[in-house]
Amino acid sequence: xxxxxxxxxxxxxxxxxxxxxxxxxxxxxxxxxxxxxxxxxxxxxxxxxxxxxxxxxxxxxxxxxxxxxxxxxxxxxxxxxxxxxxxxxxxxxxxxxxxxxxxxxxxxxxxxxxxxxxxxxxxxxxxxxxxxxxxxxxxxxxxxxxxxxxxxxxxxxxxxxxxxxxxxxxxxxxxxxxxxxxxxxxxxxxxxxxxxxxxxxxxxxxxxxxxxxxxxxxxxxxxxxxxxxxxx
Amino acid sequence: xxxxxxxxxxxxxxxxxxxxxxxxxxxxxxxxxxxxxxxxxxxxxxxxxxxxxxxxxxxxxxxxxxxxxxxxxxxxxxxxxxxxxxxxxxxxxxxxxxxxxxxxxxxxxxxxxxxxxxxxxxxxxxxxxxxxxxxxxxxxxxxxxxxxxxxxxxxxxxxxxxxxxxxxxxxxxxxxxxxxxxxxxxxxxxxxxxxxxxxxxxxxxxxxxxxxxxxxxxxxxxxxxxxxxxxxxxxxxxxxxxxxxxxxxxxxxxxxxxxxxxxxxxxxxxxxxxxxxxxxxxxxxxxx
Amino acid sequence: xxxxxxxxxxxxxxxxxxxxxxxxxxxxxxxxxxxxxxxxxxxxxxxxxxxxxxxxxxxxxxxxxxxxxxxxxxxxxxxxxxxxxxxxxxxxxxxxxxxxxxxxxxxxxxxxxxxxxxxxxxxxxxxxxxxxxxxxxxxxxxxxxxxxxxxxxxxxxxxxxxxxxxxxxxxxxxxxxxxxxxxxxxxxxxxxxxxxxxxxxxxxxxxxxxxxxxxxxxxxxxxxxxxxxxxxxxxxxxxxxxxxxxxxxxxxxxxxxxxxxxxxxxxxxxxxxxxxxxxxxxxxxxxxxxxxxxxxxxxxxxxxxxxxxxxxxxxxxxxxxxxxxxxxxxxxxxxxxxxxxxxxxx
Numbered sequence: 001x002x003x004x005x006x007x008x009x010x011x012x013x014x015x016x017x018x019x020x021x022x023x024x025x026x027x028x029x030x031x032x033x034x035x036x037x038x039x040x041x042x043x044x045x046x047x048x049x050x051x052x053x054x055x056x057x058x059x060x061x062x063x064x065x066x067x068x069x070x071x072x073x074x075x076x077x078x079x080x081x082x083x084x085x086x087x088x089x090x091x092x093x094x095x096x097x098x099x100x101x102x103x104x105x106x107x108x109x110x111x112x113x114x115x116x117x118x119x120x121x122x123x124x125x126x127x128x129x130x131x132x133x134x135x136x137x138x139x140x141x142x143x144x145x146x147x148x149x150x151x152x153x154x155x156x157x158x159x160x161x162x163x164x165x166x167x168x169x170x171x172x173x174x175x176x177x178x179x180x181x182x183x184x185x186x187x188x189x190x191x192x193x194x195x196x197x198x199x200x201x202x203x204x205x206x207x208x209x210x211x212x213x214x215x216x217x218x219x220x221x222x223x224x225x226x227x228x229x230x231x232x
Numbered sequence: 233x234x235x236x237x238x239x240x241x242x243x244x245x246x247x248x249x250x251x252x253x254x255x256x257x258x259x260x261x262x263x264x265x266x267x268x269x270x271x272x273x274x275x276x277x278x279x280x281x282x283x284x285x286x287x288x289x290x291x292x293x294x295x296x297x298x299x300x301x302x303x304x305x306x307x308x309x310x311x312x313x314x315x316x317x318x319x320x321x322x323x324x325x326x327x328x329x330x331x332x333x334x335x336x337x338x339x340x341x342x343x344x345x346x347x348x349x350x351x352x353x354x355x356x357x358x359x360x361x362x363x364x365x366x367x368x369x370x371x372x373x374x375x376x377x378x379x380x381x382x383x384x385x386x387x388x389x390x391x392x393x394x395x396x397x398x399x400x401x402x403x404x405x406x407x408x409x410x411x412x413x414x415x416x417x418x419x420x421x422x423x424x425x426x427x428x429x430x431x432x433x434x435x436x437x438x439x440x441x442x443x444x445x446x447x448x449x450x451x452x453x454x455x456x457x458x459x460x461x462x463x464x465x466x467x468x469x470x471x472x473x474x475x476x477x478x479x480x481x482x483x484x485x486x487x488x489x490x491x492x493x494x495x496x497x498x499x500x501x502x503x504x505x506x507x508x509x510x511x512x513x514x515x516x517x518x519x520x
Numbered sequence: 521x522x523x524x525x526x527x528x529x530x531x532x533x534x535x536x537x538x539x540x541x542x543x544x545x546x547x548x549x550x551x552x553x554x555x556x557x558x559x560x561x562x563x564x565x566x567x568x569x570x571x572x573x574x575x576x577x578x579x580x581x582x583x584x585x586x587x588x589x590x591x592x593x594x595x596x597x598x599x600x601x602x603x604x605x606x607x608x609x610x611x612x613x614x615x616x617x618x619x620x621x622x623x624x625x626x627x628x629x630x631x632x633x634x635x636x637x638x639x640x641x642x643x644x645x646x647x648x649x650x651x652x653x654x655x656x657x658x659x660x661x662x663x664x665x666x667x668x669x670x671x672x673x674x675x676x677x678x679x680x681x682x683x684x685x686x687x688x689x690x691x692x693x694x695x696x697x698x699x700x701x702x703x704x705x706x707x708x709x710x711x712x713x714x715x716x717x718x719x720x721x722x723x724x725x726x727x728x729x730x731x732x733x734x735x736x737x738x739x740x741x742x743x744x745x746x747x748x749x750x751x752x753x754x755x756x757x758x759x760x761x762x763x764x765x766x767x768x769x770x771x772x773x774x775x776x777x778x779x780x781x782x783x784x785x786x787x788x789x790x791x792x793x794x795x796x797x798x799x800x801x802x803x804x805x806x807x808x809x810x811x812x813x814x815x816x817x818x819x820x821x822x823x824x825x826x827x828x829x830x831x832x833x834x835x836x837x838x839x840x841x842x843x844x845x846x847x848x849x850x851x852x853x854x855x856x857x858x859x860x861x862x863x864x865x866x
Contacts, residue, residue, distance in 0.1 A: 050413055076415035088410040090403045101403050104396070105415030150415055266643030268591075317830050323642050327589060328786055328829045335779060335822035339815040452774070456654065459647045463640075497658040500651055504636045507648070511639035 003028040003154055003185050004049065004080075009059040009068075011041075011048050018044040020210045026154070031186040033196035033217070036206035037229060042189040043085055045206070046156045049187075050082045051075040062154070076105045081152035085159045085189075087143040089131035095142050096127040102149030109151025110182065116145040119175055137168035141175065148179065155179065157188040161195055173199055193225065207231045234489075240370055242485030246478030247378030248443075251436040252458035253465075253473045254384060255429035261468055262405050262425045265315060265326045269334040271455030273430065276337055277303055277437025278446050282350055292352040292438050300434045307430030312423040319422075334451065341448035352441040377439050381477070384432055385470045391428075401425060453496070460503040466513030475514060479506075540848040551698060555691040563694040567762070569804055570701035574755050575777065576784045576796035577708045578748045584791035585712065585720045586744045589642070592649025593752055594778045595633070595656050598771030599626040600753030601760035602660060605672040610665055615681045619696075619757055626753020630746045638742070650774070657772035671767030679764075697758050704751050709793065709849060711747075716740060724791070783821045787828050789835030793849040798836050 004026040011019040019041045026032045034042045047053050049060055050072055057066035067075055081102075089098050099116055117124040120141040126134060134142065140160060147155055160176070161169045173195060180186055190196035197203060197217045205213040205228040213228035226232075252274060259267045267273075280302055284295040310333070318325035360372040392398035404411045404421055412418050440446070440454070457480065465476025480499050487498020506513070554563060575593070583589045600622045607618035637648040661669045683689040711717055719740050722730035731737050756777075760766045770776070780803065788799025803821070810817040832839050840846060 052409065052413060071417075072412040073415050073417045076413070082413045084410055084413060088407060090406040090410070092402045092406050093399065097399055097402075100396075101399055101411075101414055101416075104400060146414065266647065268643075268647075314826070314830075321829075321833060323587070323589065324583075324790065325829050325833060327643050327646060328782070329826050331591075331779075331782065332822040332826040332829070336819045336826075339818040339822070343815045343819070452650075453654075456647065456651055459644075460651070463644070493662060497655065497662070500655045500658070503651060504655065507636050507639055 001028050002026070003063060004187070005061045006045075006049070007059055007061070009045070009048060009055060011044050011053050011055060013044075018209050019048065022206075022211055024204055024211065024214070026185060026187055028153070028185055029180075029183050030202065031180050031188065031200045033200035033203040034187065034189045034206060035191075035193050035196050035203060035225075035229065036212075038191075039208070040206040041209040042206050043158055044209075046082065046158050046187070046189055049075075050080060050156060073105070076150055076152075077107065079107065079151075079153035081147040081150045081155050083143050083147040083155065083157045083160065086162065087136075087139045089134075089139055089142055089146070091130065091132050094128050094130055095123055095134065098131050098142055099123075099127075099145050099149055102146035103151075105150050107151040111148040111151050113149070116148060119148075119178060120145055136164050137172065140164060140168075140172055144172070144175070144179075148184075152184065154185045154187065157186060159189055159191060161190060161192045169195060193229070197225075205229055236366075236368060238485045238489050239482060240368065241374070242482030243478045244370070244374035244378045245481030245484065246461075246474065246476075247374070247381040247481075248436075248440065249457050249461040249477035249480050250381045250474040251377065251384060251432065251439065252454055253461040253477060254381075254388065254436070254470070255433040256455070256458045257462050257467075257470060257473055258388075258425055258429040258432075260462075262401050263311075263315075263319065263422050265319070265330070268327060268330040268455065269337060269451075270330075270433070270458060271453065272334045272337040272341075272451030273303070273307075273433050274437040274440060274454045274458075275446055275448070275451045276341065277430075277434040278352065278441030279341060279345060279350070280434075281352055281438045281441060285352060292354050292442050296435065296438055299438060300431050303430040303434035303437075304427040307433075308423045308427035311426035312419065315426070316419050316422055334455075338448055338451060345448060347447060347449075349445040349447050350441070351445045352438065354442045358442060373443060377443075380435065380439065381474060384435065385474055388432075388470055397424070457499070460499065463513055464503060464506050466516035468517035469515050472513065472515035472517070479514070534847050536846045537848050548702075552695070555694060560687075560690055563690060564762075565804075567694050567697040569800060570697050571755050571759055572781065572784065572803070573796060573800045574701040574704040575752065575781045576788070576800055577705055577793075578752050578755075579778075579781050580785045580790060580792075580796050581708050581711070582744060582748050584785065584795075585717075585724055586741050587724050588741060588745060589646045590649040591646045591774070591778055591782075592637075592651075592653040593748070593781070594772050594774050594776070595649070595653035596626045596630070596749045596752035597756035597759065597777045598653070598656060598660065598766075598768070599629050600756030601766045601771045602666060602672075603753065604757040604761060605674065605766050606666060608674070608678045609672055615678055615761070619754070619761070622757035623750045623754030626756070627746050627750025629753075630749030633749075634742060634745055638738075638745075653772055653774065657768045660771065661768040667767070669768065671765060671770070674761070674764045693758075693762055697762070700754060700758055704755065707747070707751065711744075712793065716743070720744070779818075780821075783825050785835075786825050787821075787835055789837030789839075789841075791834065792837045792841065794847075795835050795837040802836075 002025050006022050006024045009019055009022040010017065022045060034045060036042050044053065048055050051067070051070050051074065052072055055068040057068040060066070060068040062078060062080065065078070067078065090101065093101060096113070099113055122138060123142055123145060126138060131139065131142065144157070157176070160172055164172070169192070176186065176199065188196060188199065200217050202216050203214065204211060205225060207228060208231065212231065213225065255273070256267060256270045259265045259270070277299060281292055281295045281299045284290060284298050285292055288295070314329065315326065318329050357373055357376070361369045362372055362375065363369050392402060400411070400416050400421055403414070404416060404418060408418055461477040461480050462473050463476070464479050465472035465474070480502065483502035484495045484499040488495040551566060554566060575597075579590070579593055582593070603622040603625045604618050607613040607621060608615050633652050637645055637652060640648045660666050666672060679689065682692050712720070719730065722733070723737050723740060756771070760771065763770070784799030784803050785796050786799070787802060788797065789795025806817065806821070810820070828835055834841070
C-alpha cells in the first residue's frame, strides 16, 4: 500500500520557489532514492514531508491522511522520522542522551536503546561521550539511531554519506539494510548516485526543483540518469 | 574595614541576586529571550503574596503554596499566548513586547496598589542572627536565602541533566529546529520553561518582599541586578550565575562599607569593569 | 535590427514626496510664525512635540537603522541637561555658549560608554545601555557640586541672558527648540540619504553580508552612536533649559525620555522617517485626551505597542507603505529603466 504520496507539492523559501508540483509516492516497505545535483530540491522535499516547511494539507498524504500543514512534532508522532543532513546531533547531550531524545515522542515499537546498541555496537562504548566527540561515521550512526528511536514507519535519510570515507559509508549502508529488512520504509537522499541506486528499488531524480525522471533502479540506463541529473 | 564581614554579607547578598537571575537565565538559555519584564514579575510575585497573606492570614512563606502555582500559570500563559509569537521575528519583537509587558505591570500595580511602599512580614526570622566563631554574627535570613538559591540551582541542574524534560530543554537550547524534527513540541516546551522560571521568580519575589520594602516601580532595578549577575557569571551556566551574584554582592558590600549611598553604584561599576575586561563573563558556557 | 542597450537611472524623489514637500513647507511656515499668532501654552505644546519628535528620530536612527536598540538614551538627555546647568551655574558661562557645548559634551561621553556597551549584542546591549544610564544618574546624585540628590536650578540672571522680557524669551526658546528639532531631522535625513545611510540599510538587512562586502560595520555604528548621543544631549539641554530645574531622577528618567520615545517610534513605524512623526502625534493626542488617567494611559500605550509589534511590526506607517507604496521623505533609491534609442529599422 502507498505509505507516502505527494501531489502537486510546491515549496517556497520566501519568494524563492524550491519545488514545483512534485508528484511522488512511496509504497510501504520500499526503499526509494532521491538523487539530483546540489540545489535540486532534495532536502527541501524531505523537509516538506517532515513538516519543517508548511504546505497545503492535501499536498502530502501519509497513510492516506493529509499532513502538509502539520507541525514537525505531530508528524513524528504519526510515524515519520528524519535523519537530517549533517547529522545535527545535539552538542550538549551525550550520545546516549541523543538517542533517548529520539524517543521523546514515545511511540511504541521494536526499537529501544538496547536494539540500537545491537545495531551499532560501537555506540555503546561511546555512549557517555558528548556527541561532538565522535567521528563523522559514528555521528551518522548515532543520528540514524536517534531517528529509529521514534519507531518510525517511514525513515527519511538526508545525505548519509556526506563527508564520510567509503569504507564507513559501506558500513552505514549495511546497517541501513538491517533496518529496511525489518520492514521500515526508507526515503534516502544521496549525492553518491551508485550508493543510492544500489540501496533502493526505485528512484526519483530532481532537477532544479522539478521531477526529471523516475523509474525502478534495476537495470536502468545510467546514461539516461546522467542526462536527467544535469538537465541535458 | 571589617573585610570578613563584608565578604560574608556580600556573599550572602549574592544568593539573592542569583535567585533573581534564575528565571532570566532560563528564559535566555532555552528561548533566547531576554525578558525585560522579569524584574516586574518578581515584584508582581511579592504583590500576589501580599494579597494572599492579607486575605488568608497565611505567613509569606506559606503563601508560596498559592503564589507559586499562580505565577507558574501566568508564565505558561504569557509564553504560550504572547511571547511564542515573538520568537521568529528577530531582535525587536521579543524586546519590545516584554518591554510593553513591563510597563503594563508597573502601571497596573500603580493603579491597583498606589505608589506606596509595602512589605511582607515573616516575623522573628527577619532579624534573627547566628553567632559564628571569631566573634562574627550572620543574619539567619540571608543564610536561608542563600541556601534556597543553592537548593534552587541544584534542583534545576537535576532537572536539566536527569529528566526527560530537562533533556528536551537542553536539546531545544542547542538546536530548536532539529529538536522539533525529533518530536519535541517547542511551543509547549517554551511555555513550560517560562512556567518553571516563574516558580523561582515567585520564590525570589516573596523572599525579597520580606527583606525589602517594595513598590510598583521596583521592578527595573531587580532586572538590572539579575542581568548583572548573569553577565558577570557568564551565560549558560547556573552555578556561574551564583558566583556572579556573589561577586556583585561583594562589590556592593565594599561600596556600602565606604559609604552606604555608594552601594548600588559600586555594583554597576564592578559590572561594567568586568564587562570591559572579560566580556563573556567569568565562566561562560553557551555557544551562541 | 539595431537596438541600444537599456540603461538605468537612479532617482530619489517620488511623486508623493514632491506633493508632501509642498505641504511640509506650508506647515513649517505656520509653526515658525506661531509666536506671532499663538500663545505661550501653544508654543509650549508645540515645543514639546518638537523635542519629542527629535528624540524619536534619533532613537529610530539608532534602533531602526543601525540596529542598536538602546534603552539608555536618557543618559544623554541627562548629560546634556547637567552640562548646561553646570556650565551656566558653577562655571558661569554664557547660556548660548553652554548650549553649544552641551551636545558635543554628551557626544564625547558616548565614547567611553561605547567601550562597555558595544561588547554586548541585541537585548543584552539594551540592558547594558540602561545600566550605564543608571550609573550616570547615581553618580549625579552623589556629586555635591551637581546638587546631589536635589539637583540644580537655573537662576534668573542666566535666563536674562536670553532676554530680560518674558515673551521674547519664550519666543526665543520656542524658536531654538523648533530649530534644533529641524536640525536633528535634517541630520538624520541627510545621513540616511548619504552612503552612510546606504551602509546602514545594508547592515540592518544583514550585518554579516554587509561586513563581507567591506562595510565597516563597527565604525558606522560607532559614529552613529556618537552622533545620536551628541544630538540627544543638545535636545536634553534645551528641554531642561525650559524646565528650569534638573535632578538625577528627572534628568535620567527612563520613563520620560525613553519609554515614551520607544512607544512613539514603534507605534508610528520603526525604521522609517515618517514613523516617528505619526507616533509622536498619536502619543500627544492620546495624552491630551486621557490627561487624567496617567497609569491607564501608559498601560494602553504598552498594550498598543505590543499589538503593533505582533500584528504590524512596521508600525502604522509601515502598514501604509505596504498598502500604498508611499514614501514622503525620499531616502531610498529607485531604479528606472531608460528606454533604448530608437534606431531606424532597415
